[in-house]
Structures are given as C-alpha cells and as structure tokens.
Amino acid sequence: MNKRDLLYEGKAKRVYVTDNEDIVWIEYKDSATAFNGEKKAEIAGKGKLNNEITSLLFKMLQENGIQSHFLKKISTTEQIVQRVEIIPLEVIVRNYAAGSFSKRFGVEEGKLFDRPIVEFCLKNDTLGDPTITEDQIDVLHIASLEEIQHLKRKALAVNRVLSDFFRELGIRLVDFKLEFGKDFSGEILLADEISPDTCRLWDLKTNEKLDKDVFRHDLGNLTTAYETILERLGGKQHA
Ligand code: C5P
Known part of the structure; x- marks a missing residue:
C-alpha cells in the first residue's frame, strides 16, 4: 500500500489517499489544540500516544462486536482505515x-x-x-x-x-x-x-x-x- 496525495489536514491528523480507493492513510500529528484552536502547542510524542491508544481501543471495540473504520496500525504515528x-x-x-x-x-x-x-x-x-x-x-x-x-x-x-x-x-x-x-x-x-x-x-x-x-x-x-x-x-x- 502506498501513500498518495494529502486529502485533508485537521488539527490533530493528516489524511492521505492511497493506491486503494477504499483505504486512507492517517498520520497523527504532535499538535495540541483547545478552545476551537485558540490555544495551540506542539507536544513531542503526542501523535504516537494517540495513534497507539486509538488503535488499541478500536481493536478492543471490534473484539466486542463494534465495527469501525480502523484496519491496521502501520507505524508508531500512522494507521490505515477504511475510507468513509x-x-x-x-x-x-x-x-x-x-x-x-x-x-x-x-x-x-x-x-x-x-x-x-x-x-x-x-x-x-x-x-x-x-x-x-x-x-x-x-x-x-x-x-x-x-x-x-x-x-x-x-x-x-x-x-x-x-x-x-x-x-x-x-x-x-x-x-x-x-x-x-x-x-x-x-x-x-x-x-x-x-x-x-x-x-x-x-x-x-x-x-x-x-x-x-x-x-x-x-x-x-x-x-x-x-x-x-x-x-x-x-x-x-x-x-
Ligand atoms: O467540551 P465538552 O464538555 O462539550 O466535551 C465533551 C467531550 O467531547 C469531551 O470528552 C471532549 O474532549 C470531547 N470533545 C472533542 N472534540 C470537540 C469537542 C468535545 O473531542 N470538538
């Protein structure tokens, strides 16, 4: 699977298209924002922590019968998900x-x-x-x-x-x-x-x-x- 163009950049994540049109590539950023973007900071390691935690929780939910877009964690800060x-x-x-x-x-x-x-x-x-x-x-x-x-x-x-x-x-x-x-x-x-x-x-x-x-x-x-x-x-x- 290859990462292609940037599809969307949010406050905490970047989303890229891939060579599979049904799958997107998500990169978790180190940015922290609050109060609708009024307060901002870069916090080293935050992207890794949220990618890790989200991946574990989506996996646990799937094991308990709750499906999500989550497919796989592919690096410390990245995961691939179903495109929605x-x-x-x-x-x-x-x-x-x-x-x-x-x-x-x-x-x-x-x-x-x-x-x-x-x-x-x-x-x-x-x-x-x-x-x-x-x-x-x-x-x-x-x-x-x-x-x-x-x-x-x-x-x-x-x-x-x-x-x-x-x-x-x-x-x-x-x-x-x-x-x-x-x-x-x-x-x-x-x-x-x-x-x-x-x-x-x-x-x-x-x-x-x-x-x-x-x-x-x-x-x-x-x-x-x-x-x-x-x-x-x-x-x-x-x-
Ligand atoms: O600010 P409020 O009390 O409405 O937030 C309720 C929950 O939703 C909190 O856990 C907060 O972190 C989350 N939330 C969020 N993104 C937002 C607003 C709220 O994740 N834009």
Whole structure:
C-alpha cells in the first residue's frame, strides 16, 4: 500500500489517499489544540500516544462486536482505515457532568447522571461547533431521524463497552466524542479517533484528570497523563 496525495489536514491528523480507493492513510500529528484552536502547542510524542491508544481501543471495540473504520496500525504515528465520508456531527456521550455541560447548566463537575446522555454538535470550526438538536439535524439534511437514532444507539453501545473496559483499568469514563462516516455502500461506520484528546478520563480513586483537560486548563504534563492511559491499556510507549 502506498501513500498518495494529502486529502485533508485537521488539527490533530493528516489524511492521505492511497493506491486503494477504499483505504486512507492517517498520520497523527504532535499538535495540541483547545478552545476551537485558540490555544495551540506542539507536544513531542503526542501523535504516537494517540495513534497507539486509538488503535488499541478500536481493536478492543471490534473484539466486542463494534465495527469501525480502523484496519491496521502501520507505524508508531500512522494507521490505515477504511475510507468513509464523515457525517459532520460530533456525537457526545456523557456519564458524568463536566466541561461544557457543567458550564452551560451550572452543574457540579463529577455529578453522575441517572443514565448516559447523547448530545450532538455540528462539526464546523467557523461556527465554533454549535450544539444541534435532532430536528435541526433532520431539516438541514445532515442525517435522517432514523440515522440519528442509529447514531445514538451505536454511541451508547460504544459507551457500555468502553466504560466497563476503562473501569477494569481503574479509569472513570466521564464523557467522550465520537464521529461516524458512511462507507462506499452508504453503511454508517464509527470513525475518527478515540483517545485522551476526545475522552475525559479520570483516575477512579483520585479523580486525577488523564486527558486533554490537562492541556486545556494547564493542570500538568499532557504526555505524562496520556502515557498513564497507554500503560494501563497495556500498551508500550515505543522509542
Ligand atoms: O467540551 P465538552 O464538555 O462539550 O466535551 C465533551 C467531550 O467531547 C469531551 O470528552 C471532549 O474532549 C470531547 N470533545 C472533542 N472534540 C470537540 C469537542 C468535545 O473531542 N470538538
């Protein structure tokens, strides 16, 4: 498989086409961004950590019956995935109050909800990824009501598997963001990444934050936090 032209460059990844039209090549960058790109830094080793962690989590989900675009990790910072057209929605699942939920509704961080909740945001940097309702998604033809229900069911299924998996490792899955795409046949597939950039992960006993909030709020060293996650997942940090 050969890497060809750059298809897309995001804040944390570059996506290249390959000589197989159904497969794209993803390169994880060392860039860290927060607050819609207002805060930026280059953090050596971050790309490796997120590639490693995402690969392990997608493999674990596949073993638990949750398919995704993930095919194979091909180097410390690269993976190949099935090509999909990303549905421009951020699908957010929350188990505990934190982040924008706590801020918007004045709810104490760490409050456990009666049940997990799903929220949607429109993926649009210019607009600052605004929250969007199911009706708004439907009338804007971003996804049908049926597809929205499918996204919610899938996101909650991912939450069940991920929450149990992380709990076993002494980690609380507070909330996370997923993205989905449509493959060449129109089937909806879990895509993008699942990493400490896209999840809130707290130590179960101490509530120490082991995710991008460390960078967002200057709480310590991002690399150390992400390495802790990778170590608990049983992964090795390659040189
Ligand atoms: O900021 P907020 O509380 O809405 O974030 C909820 C979850 O979604 C967090 O785990 C956060 O890291 C993730 N998220 C993300 N990308 C965004 C917005 C939120 O990964 N653009």
